[in-house]
Amino acid sequence: MTAGGLPFASSPEALGFDSRRLADLDGYMSGMVEAGLVAGTSTLLMRHGQVAAFTTFGHARLGDDAPLARDALFRIYSMTKPVTGVAMMILFEQGLWRLDDPITDHLPEFAGQRVYAGLGDDGAMRTVEADRPPTMRELMSHTAGFGYGLFDIHPIERAYRQAGVMMAQGHQQLVDRAARIPLMFQPGTEWFYSIAADLQAVVVERLTGMTFGDFLRARIFAPLGMVDTGFQVPADQVHRLAEMYSDDGAGGLKVTTTAFDMPINDYTRPPRFEGGGGGLVSTAVDYARFCQMVLNRGALDGVRILRPETVDLMATNAVPEAVLDRFNPLRLLPFNPALTFGLDFAITEDPKRLGLSEGKGTLSWGGGGGTWFWIDPENDVVFVGLIQRMADPVSNEFRAKARTYTYAALTHPEK
Structure with a gap:
């Protein structure tokens, strides 16, 4: 049977x-x-x-x-x-990316992305420069600093909701909306459930043309x-x-x-x-x-x-x-x-x-x-x-x- x-x-x-x-x-x-x-x-x-x-x-x-x-x-x-x-690791075996690649090698829209540093007295978001871009390893382990917009527990999460990141009409719009929002933390310094796997799907499409x-x-x-x-x-x-x-x-x-x-x-x-x-x-x-x-x-x-x-x-x-x-x-x-x-x-x-x-x-x-x-x-x-x-x-x-x-x-x- x-x-x-x-x-x-x-x-x-x-x-x-x-x-x-x-x-x-x-x-x-x-x-x-x-x-x-x-x-x-x-x-x-x-x-x-x-x-x-x-x-x-x-x-x-x-x-x-x-x-x-x-x-x-x-x-x-x-x-x-x-x-x-x-899917990502199939392409990894083909030598199309490496774990320590900056994600900007594959998602250049995130170049220059800043990092959340708290709220000012006026309620506006304060940011600082990122020490470096997140790596592909960090993208695949939710330690890159991205948000999701699923949880009303942090200003970056609320920013994702307000920007409608997960309501994007396509992968490019999703990337563009997320790239305008600061990272939640310096890459590699925390873990937060995020849009990381959706961004991985974008990488797969860009590397394969499919x-x-x-x-x-x-x-x-x-x-x-x-x-x-x-x-x-x-x-x-x-x-x-x-x-x-x-x-x-x-x-x-x-x-x-x-x-x-x-x-x-x-x-x-x-x-x-x-x-x-x-x-x-x-x-x-x-x-x-x-x-x-x-x-x-x-x-x-x-x-x-x-x-x-x-x-x-x-x-x-x-x-x-x-x-x-x-x-x-x-x-x-x-x-x-x-x-x-x-x-x-x-x-x-x-x-x-x-x-x-x-x-x-x-x-x-x-x-x-x-x-x-x-x-x-x-x-x-x-x-x-x-x-x-x-x-x-x-x-x-x-x-x-x-x-x-x-x-x-x-x-x-x-x-």
């Missing part, structure tokens, strides 16, 4: 999992559906390159009679970022058999797209048409721009194929996307120690020496210090619509979880519970 080319094990036990304990994961997922906190859930667990469990509960949208299908399409938002990182979507299809999606991943859903497949919900304020759900105060892409039309930071729609199987390629250090089913050494580079911390050693409440996650960030992936360096059971070197990230994944090389595990509930404490709980139940069921953690 296979799903999208992924082979199923004869039983979870054949891969070192206890079926009865995995039932606790299913019980949690089905319980959240029954409680009306999500419309549906899809989880896919793999080990040693085989599917240990692939379960769905609920429906693609509230009121549907049909159960949620295994090939349901989900807005994966920031799970786009690791895909963008792989649209970002065309490059992803030619160099990643088609070779990996990711047949349902892209920036638009064909008209005859829109029925597979799960509805997006948010908290209705009364313990239930409401259909949402906005994300972070911006209209969500309905995927029935081409997007304003093919966003490297959050534009893709995908399925559990497609994204598991991508994750398995990363776990295999660059190859899947005889197709090599990256060299093993290149994947290792992506999985190596790129955040300066001085940044990791201090706490900053503005960071999306509490990065420290035990939880670091590489090139478009978060990295679990010391799971015991974090109170986790996953293996050292686990790569992970998630999307603002409730999706998440992790890749655990030490235990040879891939997990993909998909829901469609906009980021809030309930949607975030899914990630922690999935890890807890998965590793409680792993009775033979050795390879």
Whole structure:
């Protein structure tokens, strides 16, 4: 038995999992559906390159009679970022850029960009000269100093919102708007979640002469058999797209048409721009194929996307120690020496210090619509979880519970 080319094990036990304990994961997922906190859930667990469990509960949208299908399409938002990182590293292997290149070598619009230095008595933004342009390494690790405009927590974030950076009508407009806004901090001195992956998509287009979507299809999606991943859903497949919900304020759900105060892409039309930071729609199987390629250090089913050494580079911390050693409440996650960030992936360096059971070197990230994944090389595990509930404490709980139940069921953690 296979799903999208992924082979199923004869039983979870054949891969070192206890079926009865995995039932606790299913019980949690089905319980959240029954409680009306999500419309549906899809989880896919793999080990040693085989599917240990692939379960769905609920429906693609509230009121549907049909159960949620295994090939349901989900807005994966920031799970786009690791895909963008792989696209960048394909070009890295071709010698088209280097990690210590100034970004201005590839994005000259950012030459002379200044740095935020506080607000004056009149409320106007004060700036200073940048010590130097950010590097490509800093661009791929969110330490360049860019904002995002998703969070109302800093004057630079508010400037991104006011300028409509993420509402740009194309990549060039996005670059031009961002280049007029100062950096949040001197390059390499802090970590802040940003438009970095969207700028990486621009770099890919400029280096290849292809649209970002065309490059992803030619160099990643088609070779990996990711047949349902892209920036638009064909008209005859829109029925597979799960509805997006948010908290209705009364313990239930409401259909949402906005994300972070911006209209969500309905995927029935081409997007304003093919966003490297959050534009893709995908399925559990497609994204598991991508994750398995990363776990295999660059190859899947005889197709090599990256060299093993290149994947290792992506999985190596790129955040300066001085940044990791201090706490900053503005960071999306509490990065420290035990939880670091590489090139478009978060990295679990010391799971015991974090109170986790996953293996050292686990790569992970998630999307603002409730999706998440992790890749655990030490235990040879891939997990993909998909829901469609906009980021809030309930949607975030899914990630922690999935890890807890998965590793409680792993009775033979050795390879």
